[in-house]
Amino acid sequence: MEQLDAELPIRDIFAREIFDCRGNPTVEAEVLAGEEIVGRVSVPSGAGMEAGSKTDDDREIPERTEKMVEVINTHIAQELIGRNVFDQEDIDKALLRLDGTDDKSALGTRTVFGVSAAVACAAAAALKLPLYRYLGGVQAKSMPVPVVTVTERRRIMVADTGKGMENRTGQYGIFLIPAEHLPFRTQIKMCVEICRSMGKASADIRETLGMLKTAVERAGFQAGQDVTFGIDASAAKRYDCGQKCYRFPGEIGKKGRGLQRTSQEMTVYYDELTAEFPISFIEDPMDCEDWDGWAEITESLGDRIQLSGSSLYRTDIKRLEKGIKMGAANAITVRTDRAGTLTELSDVIKMAQKAGYGVSLAHSTGETSDSLIADLAVAFRVSRIQAGCLCHMENMEKYNRLIRIEERVGETG
Template identity: 30%
Template sequence: MKITKVEAIEVLDSRGNPTIEVDLTLEDRAHACAMVPSGASTGEREATELRDEDKSRYGGNGVLKAVENVNGLIAKEITGRCFINQRELDSLMIDLDGTPNKSKLGANAILAVSMAYARAKAISMGLPLYQYLGGSNAHILPVPCMNVINGGRHADNNIDFQEFMIAPHNAPTFKEAIRIGEEVFHSLKSVLNIKGYSTGVGDEGGFAPNLKSNEEAVEVILEAITKAGYNPDTDISICLDPATSELWDNGKYKLSKSTGKILSSDEMIKLWENWIKQYPIVLLEDGLAENDWIGWQALTKELGSKIELVGDDLFCTNKKILQEGINKGVANSILIKLNQIGTVTETLETMEIARNNGYNCFVSHRSGETVDTFIADLTVGLNAGHLKTGSGCRGERIEKFNQFLRIEYQLKGSSVFAGKKTFKHVR
């Protein structure tokens, strides 16, 4: 089917910052749109999110240049053309950009077109998006890793580490898992209230209190799990994303929001080792900084057989960087963010390399999100088994959970909840 129309406009993300939305139509009138998110904690090697830098509009964060790149150069090249598959369209846009990081057209412009085309093709073929992306074997509903306490750059509080997540893995279905997660989320609000802590939320819907220590964030979560009637570890485990690249300062890690301590890589590894012994932690994302590759090798050697070690800023959903990590024995899982790399095809390629080398794929939203549910279909399409898309509130987060509920209903008895099998080291 030829593309008959592609058009972009500037819209807003969950933080009230501009982002791009693309509408795309095929000649059979199949029509779809897509919106791209934006991150606050970003890796140095992410594809370029093109911003206008015009301080008179949105503090320089406008995306009119990206919009014009879609409505101008990209539309001129793809309108009236028929593409054999997703790869052909994405490859054309990559070549049209011609830079290694999509800095000419903007990864936000390219990705919005890529996602909209995938949706339109799925509609044209009479397929749900998850089957278009993953084929007829797409059937696994993921464990929702819910970010219930926010810190770091995602909240104005005294917690150094960015995300404290719960993973309700001991459930028969996704529907039951999300119910359990929501019950713990509301239980946590009660626990924080009783302790006199704030129950305001951060960028991703998690609570953002000032606590006595980083450790207390885990401890109040465990208290909330028990109060909700569940067992830590056997029913619900903890996942962490400390976003340590944000703590990296001249080769050390500075806990500037809490104690002010400065730790070496070895001391950070020891900190995580102690936490894992003390708490039911099954996943650690970005446990060390993106440029601390020697530290990452030591971290993987020490903890790689005990928990899932996820590279986010480390890998940036980039297949070349991931392959480097595989060759060096770094991490055992990769975070998947579409806008880190900039096309649907490259995202799928990275996930394939991860799978072929025994690495897990942990699909993720961004802190500046939209109501677009593409990552939900991607997670099911590739049977990824787990994802994070925020906490138990905020519409842009809940809409992803609702999409999983719709998919599970559509698949009926043919779906499987990933559950404990996602995490190799649930006790």
């Protein structure tokens, strides 16, 4: 992001409570500049790994939301009104000073990001530029590859009904990843057709991956060539910190007990899966504090698939720097609700790209219809975007925005 040699003062900053895709309250921030310029961003409600958040309990969301609205309308507004809307770096530094903590626990990462991004939206509107062009400049031309959710938590997504059926693969999520050389619109259309051919997930991940492979063929495509698969392993949910092992209660091990795997055995497990199925991407295959396990699996499998740290890195530049030095992962999944300011998000992405990492920009829990991450994906030239399944409008808004961006990028060369 480059600072423009122009000036337009921020006239007002305002926040309101709106509702997310689950009916939970969340925050929409507006930044007003000049007479009629408005930048507006709505943030996801889900806490995830947000700094200062003790729980994901939905019952606490209204209280958190009220606090976020109050903070934006008072403390943040007082600090930023009058500043130059085009000076993103200055504004982001002011937000960090106002928070005054290392983990943004005073204001909250979503509060900070909502205002920071709304400032950029206002600046882009003032120049009559799309956000991706304002932030990324003329080099913002490449499209991210969609990483489309097929199974999410305990549901399997059905594209023609929008309903979630039971997904008995436990804590695994499964993705479809179309070939990167295809146009974005074609990639999405292909994934829709495959999802419509997908049946009910099995309790066994191998059976589910086999069903997905069959669905690919039934839709008229070839697994491994037209599409590959991805896994959201969410290994932290399986990890026993005391025993230093990963628990698989659904699989029977010795003496009829739930199966346990060491980090080394997890590497072998994923090696076998990737040999059996066309898997090109695994997110969080190890626990976020199992650094040695991450280094081992990266050394073993990193030359043929992307091993992406989401919970591992938490969109935190210090953790990313540590991981790069240790050889942990070869990709990162970043999320706006963990980033803090727009400048910090950009810095994390740049560090990852400089290290040769693949970068995925992902949606968050409790999404809204805001398509911000679509523009950010193009602006920051990330390799992949994870915007969820192809059956809810809070997700489809992101994909549809990218279809429109692709048309515009094609027109301008």
